[in-house]
Amino acid sequence: MPGDIIQQSLFIPYGDGALHLRHIAPVKAHSGLSPVLMLHGAMSNGRVFYSESGRGLGCFLARQGFDVYVLDSAGRGLSTPKLAKGFDPGQGLVIREQLPLAHRFVSNRHPGKKLNWCAHSWGGVLMASCLVRFNDVQREVQSLLTFGSKRTIKVSSVKKWAMVDLFWNRLAPAIAKGKGFLPADALRLGMDNESRASLSESIDWVRGDWIDHDDGFDYAAAAAKHGLPAAWFIAGERDTVLGNPSDVKDMMAECHAVNARFTLLSRANGFLHDYDHAGMLTHMDAPVDHFPAVADWLLGFDMLGLKD
Secondary structure, eight states: GGGGGGEEEEEEEEEEEEEEEEEEESSOOSOOOOEEEEEEOOOOOGGGSSOSSSSSSSHHHHTHHHHHHEEEOTTSSTTTTTBBTOOOHHHHHIIIOOOOOHHHHHHHHHHTTTEEEEEEEEEHHHHHHHHHHHHHHHTTTTEEEEEESOOOOOOHHHHHHIIIIIIIIIIHHHHHHHHHHHHHTTTTTSSOOHHHHHHHHHHHHHHHHHTTTTTTOOOHHHHHHOOEEEEEEEEEETTOOTOOOHHHHHHHHHHHSSSSEEEEEEEGGGGGSOOOHHHHHOOOGGGGTEEEHHHHHHHHHHHHHHOO
């Protein structure tokens, strides 16, 4: 029930505006569980993890005792200013500035605690990039959990051609060029709009090398050298394009996590449904299906710390 958790909007000064963090916490303060920082994917915002009525993974984890912080990247959700001509933040700013800023903000509110990071879709690529680039940040993160996250799309199908090759790679950039950004919300293509810069950069990464567009930083080399903390890559059986299980496995291998785990949400594996890209987080049955396992996995890190 919504009454057993508290939600509030926090704002971190950033540039000429502010980044929005949705803080979701249990009404009764828990005894020191590690907080969770969440990031949405492309054409989306933090609402993929929560709702005012108390639905979503963020709200579920808050009921288990976690302090959850959901980031809206610059221009999305309740972050200000909104995307517009003349305000075109690329994905590099999320990696190099916004995630470290949000991480430090949450860390300061929970001194002495490591964080758990969690992402949906392309947000997982951005979080992984930040972690392999900044060793000081990675030392303060004990786990990375992703849903439908992939860096490359190697699957071949008619649906992939229509969604990726035709729309994302060709039509979307043309629309964004005229508008100054991709109006995905108005076009009913996603929860939020997408910047022209992020659109272009994500296209390059899906088709090519894992290299920063702004300064040439080699994320693939850094991942091979430093790896990731413990990571769980979750995919959906019906997520055939945007988070195809084979592409998710490719990203897991590329990230070199010290302790990597893969799960396919499918009926064949004992789950209630063959989940699709959004349904992994938004399906009505998720809280009684795989969300409890997610909570147990996160709780395990704190229990391990108590044993140490």
